[in-house]
Amino acid sequence: MRRFIVPSGAILAAIATIAALVATLVLVAISGDSPAESLAAFAVRPFSSAWFLGNLLDRAGLALLAALGSSVALRSGNLNLGGEAQIYAPALVSAAMLSAPGAAASGLLAFVAALLAAIALGAALALVPGVLKTRLGASEILTSFLLSAAILPVLDYLVSGPLRNPEGNLLATREIEQSFRLPSLLPPSRLNPSFLVACALAVAAAWFISRTRAGYRLRVSGTAPEFARFAGINVGSVTAGAMAVSGALHGLAGFCAIAGTWFACHEGFSAGMGWTARAVALIAGRSPLAAIPAALLVAWLQAAADATSLYSRVPVDVTAFIQAAIFLVISARSLPGLVARSRPRGARYD
Amino acid sequence: MTDALFAILASAAPLAFAGLGALATEHAGVLAVFMDGAITLAGLLCVLVACWTGQPALGFLAAAVALPFLLALVAIFTERFRANPFITGLAANLAFGALSATLSLAAFGTKGVVSLSERGVDVSFPRNLFFPAALAAAFGLAFVLKRTPFGLRLRASGPDPDALRARGLDPARYRVASWAIAGFAAACSGAILAFGLGAFVPNMSAGRGWTALAAVYLGYRRPLPILAASVLFAACDYATTVLQGVGAVPSTVILGLPYALALIVFLAIPNHSGK
Numbered sequence: 001m002r003r004f005i006v007p008s009g010a011i012l013a014a015i016a017t018i019a020a021l022v023a024t025l026v027l028v029a030i031s032g033d034s035p036a037e038s039l040a041a042f043a044v045r046p047f048s049s050a051w052f053l054g055n056l057l058d059r060a061g062l063a064l065l066a067a068l069g070s071s072v073a074l075r076s077g078n079l080n081l082g083g084e085a086q087i088y089a090p091a092l093v094s095a096a097m098l099s100a101p102g103a104a105a106s107g108l109l110a111f112v113a114a115l116l117a118a119i120a121l122g123a124a125l126a127l128v129p130g131v132l133k134t135r136l137g138a139s140e141i142l143t144s145f146l147l148s149a150a151i152l153p154v155l156d157y158l159v160s161g162p163l164r165n166p167e168g169n170l171l172a173t174r175e176i177e178q179s180f181r182l183p184s185l186l187p188p189s190r191l192n193p194s195f196l197v198a199c200a201l202a203v204a205a206a207w208f209i210s211r212t213r214a215g216y217r218l219r220v221s222g223t224a225p226e227f228a229r230f231a232g233i234n235v236g237s238v239t240a241g242a243m244a245v246s247g248a249l250h251g252l253a254g255f256c257a258i259a260g261t262w263f264a265c266h267e268g269f270s271a272g273m274g275w276t277a278r279a280v281a282l283i284a285g286r287s288p289l290a291a292i293p294a295a296l297l298v299a300w301l302q303a304a305a306d307a308t309s310l311y312s313r314v315p316v317d318v319t320a321f322i323q324a325a326i327f328l329v330i331s332a333r334s335l336p337g338l339v340a341r342s343r344p345r346g347a348r349y350d
Numbered sequence: 351m352t353d354a355l356f357a358i359l360a361s362a363a364p365l366a367f368a369g370l371g372a373l374a375t376e377h378a379g380v381l382a383v384f385m386d387g388a389i390t391l392a393g394l395l396c397v398l399v400a401c402w403t404g405q406p407a408l409g410f411l412a413a414a415v416a417l418p419f420l421l422a423l424v425a426i427f428t429e430r431f432r433a434n435p436f437i438t439g440l441a442a443n444l445a446f447g448a449l450s451a452t453l454s455l456a457a458f459g460t461k462g463v464v465s466l467s468e469r470g471v472d473v474s475f476p477r478n479l480f481f482p483a484a485l486a487a488a489f490g491l492a493f494v495l496k497r498t499p500f501g502l503r504l505r506a507s508g509p510d511p512d513a514l515r516a517r518g519l520d521p522a523r524y525r526v527a528s529w530a531i532a533g534f535a536a537a538c539s540g541a542i543l544a545f546g547l548g549a550f551v552p553n554m555s556a557g558r559g560w561t562a563l564a565a566v567y568l569g570y571r572r573p574l575p576i577l578a579a580s581v582l583f584a585a586c587d588y589a590t591t592v593l594q595g596v597g598a599v600p601s602t603v604i605l606g607l608p609y610a611l612a613l614i615v616f617l618a619i620p621n622h623s624g625k
Contacts, residue, residue, distance in 0.1 A: 149609035320448030327441035
């Protein structure tokens with residue numbers, strides 16, 4: 001059975017970062033009518049106002065939450081490719097619960113109920129591939145992707161059909177009640193406390209993985225499953241547990257995207273957020289703390305590409321290209337020369 | 351009734367080509383997760399070059415050259431850096447999909463449908479020949495895999511590379527060749543979709559690349575049964591389209607079926623390279 005082990009080392013992270021940057025810059029340069037102007041807008045625009053900056057940070061926070069989920073799975077030797085549905089489905093459930101008539105009357109109770117429902121749903125969606133792997137030996141990479149891809153159209157159907165706001169023109173649910181909306185930290189942008197929660201969770205995840213017994217089991221199962229079995233660790237339940245935590249963090253990202261950023265669930269809600277999160281996790285490699293700058297970097301690349309698309313003929317879907325470039329770099333077992341030397345704990349499959 | 355049969359056979363053809371291509375890499379130990387994006391990119395190249403030159407044949411030629419070339423590049427990268435072919439294949443899938451959308455926007459100024467007839471290209475294609483072409487390809491691939499030295503080596507390159515090394519052959523070359531064959535199959539599949547519709551449609555493969563992987567396992571990794579599995583999937587697809595017309599099934603939900611189908615087949619049939 002293939003296990004996916006994250007390459008470590010600052011050099012590989014640097015190469016992945018550079019690959020992402022180059023992929024984005026090339027696309028931005030060739031897609032604009034005047035490359036110089038496009039590139040200038042690319043670098044400067046995201047920092048030009050509180051609105052742009054706040055939204056950039058908000059985006060980074062959501063990516064960070066889901067990336068921590070992706071990271072936990074990676075550390076246990078699993079690649080969770082179902083992030084899209086694990087964000088979208090919990091987001092839809094939170095939006096439906098928080099916009100239900102009478103929800104406002106139950107106050108905090110309704111808020112907490114929606115939060116827990118979102119986390120549980122995300123966890124359940126990721127637990128399925130985890131259990132399929134431990135029970136049937138099916139690749140979690142494949143099953144998590146296929147499960148997510150099969151569910152996404154159903155979610156789109158629910159948003160544009162049964163759960164659609166009948167008074168609105170958009171393909172979206174009703175907006176959640178005012179009292180449930182997380183306040184903005186930097187008006188008029190959508191930056192909200194969930195960004196701080198994400199950063200705190202990154203610190204907590206780093207502590208958990210390096211300092212606790214469960215974290216130790218996670219690390220050993222991920223890097224040396226045979227040794228873990230020999231040491232009496234139940235690798236199957238570590239896999240299932242790590243996948244569930246991964247899904248739970250994706251679910252939390254979905255909840256925060258509703259309560260803090262969008263206030264309603266629209267068609268195609270996840271819009272590549274799962275892929276973005278994985279790009280962040282792969283750049284960060286083994287360290288949850290490194291996911292904070294990685295999330296800021298990827299959010300900047302996306303915000304910058306969005307800003308340039310205002311000036312250029314061709315709006316580019318940078319996330320897909322960034323992800324592709326990072327996948328290629330990260331998957332390479334023996335990049336020649338410098339990476340090979342820096343690879344005592346490098347990427348390995350068995 | 352015959353109308354339904356022709357419709358099913360016509361829609362089985364692109365699926366069959368994709369399945370046959372995926373079979374080639376399957377023998378080399380590579381799950382063809384790049385197939386879906388490759389089909390869409392092939393369809394776009396067909397339409398793009400057909401619009402530029404006015405010649406659909408040149409469109410197909412462009413796809414038939416570009417896809418094997420691109421996939422061989424990814425394969426060479428995979429072999430050179432001993433990368434995980436599953437991850438590089440996914441990278442290719444993502445890049446091909448995004449590249450199709452970007453190229454469509456750059457060349458036609460739209461992310462929507464690009465119609466060939468509106469752009470003055472003759473769209474009278476022999477649609478009845480699509481399925482016979484797939485049948486011929488299945489026989490051809492079966493012959494190559496079973497009866498030629500190349501086919502034998504290709505089949506050994508995945509499960510038993512040491513046997514090739516012992517004979518002084520490089521298994522990596524046969525694995526790269528299998529990606530190129532899959533690229534040519536994707537070009538055929540994309541061309542049939544594009545010319546069958548007479549247009550490029552965003553995300554044209556619509557999960558067919560993944561259904562094709564399921565067809566490979568349902569067809570027990572043999573060319574002619576894969577063709578039969580493709581017809582079966584096409585018939586299911588036809589049935590759901592009819593149900594959708596009656597209003598029994600919401601149309602958006604159907605978009606998820608290829609993935610659900612692939613998932614079920616993967617779980618039901620053990621021992622494949624996706625494990």
